[in-house]
Amino acid sequence: MRQYVIKDLERLSGVKAGTIRIWEQRYGLLSPVRSDTNIRCYHDSDLKKLLNVSMLLDKGIRISKISKLNGAELKEEITKYIEEGESISEQTDFYIQALVVAMLEVDEARFNNLFARAVNEKGFLNAITEYIYPFLVKVGMMWGMDEVNPGQEHFISCLIRQKLIAGINELPIQADSKNGHKYVLFCSQGELHEIGLILANYILRSHGYQVIYLGQDVPLRDIEQVVEEANPSHLLSIFTAARTPKEYEKMLKEYDAAFKHTKLVYSGLNYYLDKINWQPPSNVLVIQGADDFIKHLNKVPV
Numbered sequence: 374m375r376q377y378v379i380k381d382l383e384r385l386s387g388v389k390a391g392t393i394r395i396w397e398q399r400y401g402l403l404s405p406v407r408s409d410t411n412i413r414c415y416h417d418s419d420l421k422k423l424l425n426v427s428m429l430l431d432k433g434i435r436i437s438k439i440s441k442l443n444g445a446e447l448k449e450e451i452t453k454y455i456e457e458g459e460s461i462s463e464q465t466d467f468y469i470q471a472l473v474v475a476m477l478e479v480d481e482a483r484f485n486n487l488f489a490r491a492v493n494e495k496g497f498l499n500a501i502t503e504y505i506y507p508f509l510v511k512v513g514m515m516w517g518m519d520e521v522n523p524g525q526e527h528f529i530s531c532l533i534r535q536k537l538i539a540g541i542n543e544l545p546i547q548a549d550s551k552n553g554h555k556y557v558l559f560c561s562q563g564e565l566h567e568i569g570l571i572l573a574n575y576i577l578r579s580h581g582y583q584v585i586y587l588g589q590d591v592p593l594r595d596i597e598q599v600v601e602e603a604n605p606s607h608l609l610s611i612f613t614a615a616r617t618p619k620e621y622e623k624m625l626k627e628y629d630a631a632f633k634h635t636k637l638v639y640s641g642l643n644y645y646l647d648k649i650n651w652q653p654p655s656n657v658l659v660i661q662g663a664d665d666f667i668k669h670l671n672k673v674p675v
Contacts, residue, residue, distance in 0.1 A: 375522060377415040379405075385420060386427045393423070400440035402426065417477065424474050425451055431467055455486060461494050461504070472508045476529040484532055497540050498579055501572060505533060506663045509568065513613075530568055537571045541578060550583030552673060555605040556638075559587040559596055561612065561624060569611040569640065572663060577609075580670050597631055608632060612641035622649040629654055640666070 379390045396402040403422065405413040425447050429439050432454055442450060451471065454464075461468050468487065475483040491500035512529065556577050560567050567589045577584050585603055587596070596608070608628075612621070621642070628637060637657045646659070653659055660666045 375417055377420060379413050379415070382415055382420060382423055386423045388423060388427050388430075396436060396440070400436065402436075402440050421474060421477050422447070424470060424477070428454075428467055428470050428474070431464075452483070452486070455483070455490065461491055465504070468504055469508050469511065472504070472529075473511065476512065476525050479525060479528050481528075481532060484529070488536060498576070501537070501540075501575070502663045502667065505536075506572065509533070510662075530566075533568060534571060537568070537575055541571070541575050544575070544578045547578070547581060547583040550581070554607060554673075555583045555585070555603065556607045556609055557585045557587065557596070557599055557603065557605040558609050559591040560589040561610055561614075562590055562592045563616075564610075564612065564614045565589050566613045567611075569613065569663075570609075573609055573611065573640075573666065576663065576667060576670070580667075582670075593627060593631060600632065600635060605635065607636045607638055609638040610640075612639065618645055618648040621645050622651050625649070625651050629657075632656075638666075 377385075379393055382388070382393060383390045393403065397405070403415065403419045405415050405419065408414050422444070426436070426439050428451055429447075430436065434450075439447070451474075454467070455471055468491070471487055472484065474480075475487065488500065488505070491504050494500075495503060512526065558570050558574055558577075560570055570586075570588070574584055574586050585599065585605065587599065599605075600608070616624075625639075633654075633656070635656065638660060639653075639657065640660045640662060642659055643661065658669070660669060
């Protein structure tokens with residue numbers, strides 16, 4: 374069972390450690406156990422409860438009232454705000470926090486309700502870029518700190534993957550691409566996380582571009598064969614795998630040599646750019662994320 378210290382709870386919930394201690398003493402809100410060195414230790418159930426509590430606090434409900442709610446009542450109260458509350462645009466932090474709780478509780482029904490409301494209010498693309506994408510960034514940060522277990526991460530990734538693929542299937546397949554631009558999308562060999570790539574697929578198709586989607590774990594030779602056959606204008610790849618700077622440097626230089634006459638679009642390299650001996654050639658565009666990519670596409674002349 375995963376354990377947290379009080380500073381972990383503070384960082385993840387936004388509730389100060391001193392406040393958490395007061396709530397424990399006054400309301401019995403959480404039930405930490407003591408380690409052999411007398412340090413408070415908390416479990417997943419404590420984190421989930423505190424996240425739910427912090428969401429209701431944001432809605433102006435007093436802690437004295439929240440503390441009297443049992444687990445089912447707490448969940449029911451939050452569901453009421455999710456389904457009947459103010460516009461999502463006015464409660465972005467609450468919404469993203471609710472997505473985090475849905476992931477931690479492995480609650481598909483809550484995730485589906487949250488996603489459906491975002492799509493109804495904002496449209497599919499804006500729901501993804503304004504809410505789901507920032508949530509994924511937060512989850513990535515939490516997972517990187519070992520605060521989300523792999524099962525929870527796989528659960529939420531699969532749900533989002535299903536939504537994105539369903540959205541892509543609703544879009545027309547472009548026989549002639551916008552501006553004559555044709556994109557080949559791939560994850561490099563050893564790269565297994567393709568949520569970002571599927572999102573890029575949706576963004577491009579929704580903007581009228583022709584896309585050839587290769588998916589995850591694609592060897593360089595396979596990419597070269599597709600480029601030779603399809604003659605795309607662009608290659609796009611997203612990097613999330615844990616590699617050494619030297620490994621990234623070697624791979625990027627191989628792509629430089631193989632695709633000198635094709636435009637390359639990369640995302641996920643920000644952490645490595647100042648750690649590797651590589652400068653993006655003139656045919657390479659390094660983007661920050663989904664919003665940055667959409668801004669780039671909107672600047673491309675029609």
